[in-house]
Amino acid sequence: MPRDYKNRTYRRNASRQQEQSGIPVWKWILVFIIVAGFISCLLWLKSTATSNKKQQPVAVVKPKKKPIQYEFYNVLPEREIIIPEYQIETQKRLERQQKKSKQKSKLPAASYIIQAGAFEVYREADKRKAQLLLLGQDAFLEKAVTKGKTWHRVKIGPFTSLNTADDVRKRLKEQEIESVIMKLKS
Numbered sequence: 456m457p458r459d460y461k462n463r464t465y466r467r468n469a470s471r472q473q474e475q476s477g478i479p480v481w482k483w484i485l486v487f488i489i490v491a492g493f494i495s496c497l498l499w500l501k502s503t504a505t506s507n508k509k510q511q512p513v514a515v516v517k518p519k520k521k522p523i524q525y526e527f528y529n530v531l532p533e534r535e536i537i538i539p540e541y542q543i544e545t546q547k548r549l550e551r552q553q554k555k556s557k558q559k560s561k562l563p564a565a566s567y568i569i570q571a572g573a574f575e576v577y578r579e580a581d582k583r584k585a586q587l588l589l590l591g592q593d594a595f596l597e598k599a600v601t602k603g604k605t606w607h608r609v610k611i612g613p614f615t616s617l618n619t620a621d622d623v624r625k626r627l628k629e630q631e632i633e634s635v636i637m638k639l640k641s
Contacts, residue, residue, distance in 0.1 A: 566639040567620040568612035571632055573599075580607035583632075587611060590630060592623065613639060 571587060571594065574580040580596055587594035587609065597608045611634075614620040620636050627634045 566613040566615060567617055568610055568614070568637050568639055569620055569624055569627070569634050570608055570610050570637060571627060571634040572609045573606045574609070575604060575606060577607050580609050583609045586632070587627075590626070592627075 572580065572583045574583070584594045584596055592611045594609055594611050597610055599606045599608055611623060612620065614623070617636070624634050624636055
């Protein structure tokens, strides 16, 4: 007997068509994971952006400083200080003794001078002199010829006491300036 193949339906194919007609479940899961990841990234970026704003320093408004008013300009002229009589007499006696001791010793006191460098080039010596002047020292240049070479010596002084000269030398050493104390011939 012959069969009619024209209107025949296949049940296997029908079930396959229904499964294939929709989007598979694994694709839905993948789309959900991607969307959830994107949303979580946006939330994370928003939270870090607000935390960065919090970390920025806030501009500090400084209050205006009131001008300082010194009182000693007014107080000192009005103040009267009474020195006791015995202190005045003691001071006068000390001054008289110092004058007598100076008159007795007519030998000149020893003088000291500090040499803060010797340079063949005048510019270098002048630069050292300027450096010493900025440090508050009264420096001068002295030209000397030794063994056919001209030297420009930078000197400070004269000082009447060795202690004063040594104090200046120590200050120069703090500024990394090598120096030598010399006693002047009297």
